[in-house]
Amino acid sequence: MAERIPLIVANWKTNKKVAEVYDFLQEIQGKLPDANKVKVGIAAQDIYLHEMVKQSKELKLPVSVIAENVHWADEGSYTGETSPAALADIEVSGSIIGHYERRKMFKETNGSVGLKVTASLRNGLIPIVAIAEDTTRYNPDDEDMAPLTEIAVGLAGVDRQRAENIVIAYEPAWAIGAAETPSLEVIEHAARVIRKSLAILFSQEVADKIRIQYGGSATPENSKDILGLEDIDGLLIGRASLEPTAFLSMVNDAI
Numbered sequence: 001m002a003e004r005i006p007l008i009v010a011n012w013k014t015n016k017k018v019a020e021v022y023d024f025l026q027e028i029q030g031k032l033p034d035a036n037k038v039k040v041g042i043a044a045q046d047i048y049l050h051e052m053v054k055q056s057k058e059l060k061l062p063v064s065v066i067a068e069n070v071h072w073a074d075e076g077s078y079t080g081e082t083s084p085a086a087l088a089d090i091e092v093s094g095s096i097i098g099h100y101e102r103r104k105m106f107k108e109t110n111g112s113v114g115l116k117v118t119a120s121l122r123n124g125l126i127p128i129v130a131i132a133e134d135t136t137r138y139n140p141d142d143e144d145m146a147p148l149t150e151i152a153v154g155l156a157g158v159d160r161q162r163a164e165n166i167v168i169a170y171e172p173a174w175a176i177g178a179a180e181t182p183s184l185e186v187i188e189h190a191a192r193v194i195r196k197s198l199a200i201l202f203s204q205e206v207a208d209k210i211r212i213q214y215g216g217s218a219t220p221e222n223s224k225d226i227l228g229l230e231d232i233d234g235l236l237i238g239r240a241s242l243e244p245t246a247f248l249s250m251v252n253d254a255i
């Protein structure tokens, strides 16, 4: 089976002022583990990304700077959208795509997710595709299992050669911004269903290379157990990522 280096990503959402962004980066300087053991990303509001890339270089931080959303067109008349080509140009590493909050509040669909994933891969950005589907109704041992809709529809147009660069974030809607996570059994089951869906869509070989993160009320208290699950290769962290000590503790749990 392919070795998947865990990926821990902070999703700051619409939080932090510019001074707080820089304080955080300075606070984690020299405290991140070897990038060969765990990869670290921070997703922040677009207005901070360019400076975050520069600051990370200056501080020699092994951190990938990530957008929280991206448009599907490289350029053109799309007022208010951010081009994947422009993100790549300022050395942003990837983008979250189809976060539940965007699907719910901003009418993001599996169709637009697909366009954004393709556009990201075309520009060398890592798409972190968030899926919130209820995986409990699927049986991963069922030979004729249908892939999850969010994967089947959202990733249908993706070129198999590039698919291994996708990251999937499993974020059950009810656990986001909540106080509880699903049980470890439910998370592992969901991750297996997701990997099986990816294998149906691409191939088992590709599916084995794709990282699957868990997101939704991940904290320093539960991160080690979640990261210990066989099919979970990282975390997408909201609230607990806003504070450097908590974030660093969760990053270290991935080793």
Ligand SMILES: O=C(CO)COP(=O)(O)O
Residues within 6 Å of the ligand: 011, 099, 171, 175, 176, 177, 178, 215, 216, 217, 218, 236, 237, 238, 239, 240
């Ligand atoms: O939405 C999330 C990460 O993308 C999860 O948010 P919380 O960790 O705050 O529940």
